[in-house]
Amino acid sequence: MSICLAIDTSTSRTSVGLVEDGALLWHGFQDGATAHGSALPQLVSQGLAQQSKVDQVVVGMGPGPYTGLRVGIAFAISFGRARGIPVTGICSLDAIAALIHEDDFVVATDARRKEIYWARYINGVRTEGPSVDLPKFVAAIGVSAFGEGSFKYQLTTNEEFLFPDMASLVELSKNSDNKINEAMYLRRPDAVPTSERTQ
Amino acid sequence: MSAQPLVLGIETSCDETAIGIVRGRTLLANVIASSVDEHARFGGVVPEIASRAHLEAMLPMLDQALLQAKVSLKDLDAVSVTAGPGLVGALLVGVASASGLALGLGKPLYGVNHLAAHVSVDLLTHANAIEPTIALLVSGGHSSLLQVDDITSSVVKLGESMDDAAGEAFDKIARVMGLGFPGGPAIDRESNNGNSTAIDFPRGLTQSQDWRERPFDFSFSGLKTAVARYLEATPDYVRADVAASFQEAIVDVLLQKALLACKKSGIDSLVIAGGVAANSRLRHVAQERCDGAKIRLRIPAPALCTDNGAMVAALGSLMAAAGRPASTIGIDADSSLSVTCVSVA
Numbered sequence: 442m443s444i445c446l447a448i449d450t451s452t453s454r455t456s457v458g459l460v461e462d463g464a465l466l467w468h469g470f471q472d473g474a475t476a477h478g479s480a481l482p483q484l485v486s487q488g489l490a491q492q493s494k495v496d497q498v499v500v501g502m503g504p505g506p507y508t509g510l511r512v513g514i515a516f517a518i519s520f521g522r523a524r525g526i527p528v529t530g531i532c533s534l535d536a537i538a539a540l541i542h543e544d545d546f547v548v549a550t551d552a553r554r555k556e557i558y559w560a561r562y563i564n565g566v567r568t569e570g571p572s573v574d575l576p577k578f579v580a581a582i583g584v585s586a587f588g589e590g591s592f593k594y595q596l597t598t599n600e601e602f603l604f605p606d607m608a609s610l611v612e613l614s615k616n617s618d619n620k621i622n623e624a625m626y627l628r629r630p631d632a633v634p635t636s637e638r639t640q
Numbered sequence: 641m642s643a644q645p646l647v648l649g650i651e652t653s654c655d656e657t658a659i660g661i662v663r664g665r666t667l668l669a670n671v672i673a674s675s676v677d678e679h680a681r682f683g684g685v686v687p688e689i690a691s692r693a694h695l696e697a698m699l700p701m702l703d704q705a706l707l708q709a710k711v712s713l714k715d716l717d718a719v720s721v722t723a724g725p726g727l728v729g730a731l732l733v734g735v736a737s738a739s740g741l742a743l744g745l746g747k748p749l750y751g752v753n754h755l756a757a758h759v760s761v762d763l764l765t766h767a768n769a770i771e772p773t774i775a776l777l778v779s780g781g782h783s784s785l786l787q788v789d790d791i792t793s794s795v796v797k798l799g800e801s802m803d804d805a806a807g808e809a810f811d812k813i814a815r816v817m818g819l820g821f822p823g824g825p826a827i828d829r830e831s832n833n834g835n836s837t838a839i840d841f842p843r844g845l846t847q848s849q850d851w852r853e854r855p856f857d858f859s860f861s862g863l864k865t866a867v868a869r870y871l872e873a874t875p876d877y878v879r880a881d882v883a884a885s886f887q888e889a890i891v892d893v894l895l896q897k898a899l900l901a902c903k904k905s906g907i908d909s910l911v912i913a914g915g916v917a918a919n920s921r922l923r924h925v926a927q928e929r930c931d932g933a934k935i936r937l938r939i940p941a942p943a944l945c946t947d948n949g950a951m952v953a954a955l956g957s958l959m960a961a962a963g964r965p966a967s968t969i970g971i972d973a974d975s976s977l978s979v980t981c982v983s984v985a
């Protein structure tokens with residue numbers, strides 16, 4: 442019996458789950474692309490009120506817009522270190538794809554700047570991506586599309602499977618091939634010199 | 641809460657990922673990873689590069705700090721973090737990490753003000769009480785004169801820079817003189833071989849009307865322009881003399897106003913804090929003038945003047961010992977947090 446804290450902040454949704462042996466015990470989320478910083482600790486605190494003992498942390502490593510994504514990863518690794526429990530990173534797109542039972546499809550999330558983060562899955566295996574591109578590039582592949590980015594850019598009208606699934610995030614962590622150590626930014630930092638220095 | 645709380649502080653407001661651990665007023669660990677080299681070629685800090693570096697450095701710094709302090713996370717009484725002001729994306733890495741630690745440990749979290757933390761770090765090197773004191777806070781982002789009645793609850797702003805911060809002026813002048821980034825240490829070094837009275841650069845906001853209307857405010861833009869004009873008009877300028885004269889103009893005006901604040905308030909104590917407080921000329925002249933005016937001067941050791949985690953831990957420790965309420969779960973970073981707000985609710 443092992444209880445897992447699942448966290449994903451790679452999309453506009455801040456999502457937290459408590460998963461025990463594949464079953465979702467508790468799920469809390471808050472929507473809002475700039476809300477991750479305040480929402481995540483609140484959600485985790487609510488979850489811990491239900492079940493305070495946690496044996497493992499699994500966190501979505503993106504791809505995702507940078508600031509929100511980092512909130513989830515920074516929180517997860519610190520929480521894991523505080524509890525002395527393992528932390529596993531998973532590709533967030535895989536945790537959307539896991540629930541979709543089609544032979545060939547793409548999953549896309551919103552990368553802002555009119556682009557999407559996407560990956561393609563054939564027979565349950567990620568065959569392309571994760572990458573960042575214009576929606577029309579992904580539309581041209583001509584397969585079914587899922588995820589927040591696909592919906593936003595009208596690659597689909599399906600409002601299911603928009604965000605990473607917490608139980609799937611944990612399930613994926615059992616497969617060593619899925620583990621990712623670094624945040625998946627997929628873009629280089631904008632190196633615009635700034636005088637925005639503080640202190 | 642113990643009278644000597646063991647507090648870990650995280651600082652990520654700019655380009656330094658810094659963690660400090662203090663027990664009461666005793667410094668146990670102070671570790672820093674800086675991404676400054678990655679920013680140098682841009683002549684300033686690139687926020688996204690800084691934020692990525694913070695995330696990468698967080699666990700290594702945490703482990704190093706615990707090792708140095710010879711304590712384990714479960715021994716901590718509280719966690720403290722810079723909640724602002726600073727670069728919002730950079731701050732958020734620290735706030736999220738601190739929240740994860742605090743929730744994981746079940747310990748209180750103090751989201752504190754970076755500027756107040758700069759002042760409070762003085763307590764780690766000087767055992768005597770800090771309050772009440774006048775504080776001159778000079779850094780790359782801020783130049784303020786403060787009256788500190790209680791660093792955990794009452795900081796009053798007497799004045800601040802109307803334009804550039806003092807540290808920013810150092811950076812900009814260093815850039816036009818080709819001295820590199822960051823400019824403060826470069827100008828300090830260059831000035832060692834220069835004559836500080838070679839060129840009479842202007843002291844901003846020191847006309848008689850200024851002394852009446854805004855005695856505690858600063859302005860460095862006129863000085864910056866004057867140095868740039870001088871460099872243009874003087875092709876064979878002596879670099880060390882320009883650096884020393886420019887530095888002297890800043891040091892002079894900062895101290896004139898700080899000492900006036902002491903005199904007007906009747907407070908015979910001055911703390912100088914922030915990155916510019918590491919400047920050797922400022923430290924030297926401040927000591928001379930405070931000795932002359934019978935003002936007790938305290939300036940933290942240079943390594944504690946620039947951004948560090950010890951100062952954040954120090955303020956958190958003072959807050960905890962004073963029984964101040966911890967921050968609520970889910971505090972946000974506040975990039976423009978006012979200096980008068982010592983901690984976020």
Ligand SMILES: [Zn+2]
Binds near residue numbers: 754758779947
């Ligand atoms: Zn600072």
